[in-house]
Amino acid sequence: LNSQVIKDLRSQRAQVSRRIAEMETRYGPLHPDIIKAKRELQDIDGQIKSEINRIISNLEAETAVQRQRAGSMASSVGQARGALAGNNRAQVRLNELERDAESVRTLYESYLARFKQTSSQDGIEKTDARIVARAKLPTGPSSPKIPLGMAIALISGLGAGAASVLLRRALDSGLVTAIDVENQLGQSCLASVPALGSTVEKGTKVPTEPFRYVLEKPLSVFTEGFRSLRASLLYSRLGNEVKVIAITSSLPGEGKTTTSMCLAQVFAQAGQSVIVVDCDLRRRSLNDVLGIDAKVGLLEVLAGTARLDEVLLRDQQGVDYLPLARSQYTPKDVFGTQVMDQLLQTLRSRYQIIILDTAPVLPVVDTRIL
Structure with missing residues (x-):
């Protein structure tokens, strides 16, 4: 009902029908102008029918797409419900683990307090320092890495050169051949x-x-x-x-x-x-x-x-x-x-x-x- 093409075709059909009615009052049904106008009317009817079929086919395609989207959304809702049920079960397990962790944390803090007391007493007598590894004398700079820089510069130069050649070729509007x-x-x-x-x-x-x-x-x-x-x-x-x-x-x-x-x-x-x-x-x-x-x-x-x-x-x-x-x-x-x-x-x-x-x-x- 909202198609502008069908509205225009129907307007043309009304004009042609009006013209046929006027000519039939003047001439007989076998007059060439009347036959030509009737053929034009049939052509307009065919165009209206084909346009309606095209619109209906488009609406059917949109309906199929919306059905697929509805099915996809229903599947997503089912997955979300399953995930929610799993989250509820996991929340119960999480609460149990948090209680266990709290009890273990309390026990650890008591041991840590006792360890600090013991360490403070031992530190008065001797230092707690030792050599883990010997430092090595550097033989070259740690930065910049020259081979890596040269490789990156070479690749960048080749890329820039190829890009400039392609750009110049694309912008070349002269006559060559x-x-x-x-x-x-x-x-x-x-x-x-x-x-x-x-x-x-x-x-x-x-x-x-x-x-x-x-x-x-x-x-x-x-x-x-x-x-x-x-x-x-x-x-x-x-x-x-x-x-x-x-x-x-x-x-x-x-x-x-x-x-x-x-x-x-x-x-x-x-x-x-x-x-x-x-x-x-x-x-x-x-x-x-x-x-x-x-x-x-x-x-x-x-x-x-x-x-x-x-x-x-x-x-x-x-x-x-x-x-x-x-x-x-x-x-x-x-x-x-x-x-x-x-x-x-x-x-x-x-x-x-x-x-x-x-x-x-x-x-x-x-x-x-x-």
Whole structure:
């Protein structure tokens, strides 16, 4: 009677019954709406019946539990009654033993008083002292116990180390494997490039320019990571040719320029014509890596004050670079203009691969426009 679910179902049943009565006054008993409403009424009746059966089964289970508790309590009461009867018998025996002990205590006190009198008289004549055992000279400190302390410290250190490792592993929310990237981000993982310092031989100095290491060590694990990235990019869109690749990151200093130049070297080693375009208007990292100070660059080409062939730089591997010159004036919107679209179309016709070294996507809006 107190079930809110049954109350709701009965309220629904009353509404459906009222609706059936209204429809029967309008239509015949074989009207589809009436048949549908009757089926709904039967479904509600079935739900009410199943809910009642569930409540009854729960009450029966509670009744069984209460019966078991009542039986357990009855057993406990019987045990308590038996223990009380045993305690009564033991109390009678205890009273007898207390009377015996009192009589023995009185006799002992009389003997003790007599013994004290005798001892006081004998103490006047000689002392009652004797050597029980010879003291031994200690050969070491009694405390602290160094072996036990070292053992406890070793066990505690191992436990603390294991706990810290497990805690760090539990709190680690980063992306470690390609499966983590695909499961947590819902994106395809193209490749994993190892840190350069972890791939060089022990004792070898880590080169400051990773793209030169790609040229010097074409069979290294570091270079193989970029080969895997190149293969994934080329075959990421089956049936469509991949020509323009934009490299970006969330924040500055995460290796966009390094990735762009190393990837360009791998494309050049495969015999493809490639160009790297510096699209980071604020940092201009391409100039620092190449060690140049460009006088003209991408902005001048877009403004029409310089031709594309005058601005391009080429290294020994045949990779072309389109840098950015240091300029006091930068237009507000560079990459959303028609001139930029025309430049990309020109680069598509001249190169097989175009790599755009862009700005970080979170603090700068240029990359999203590009």
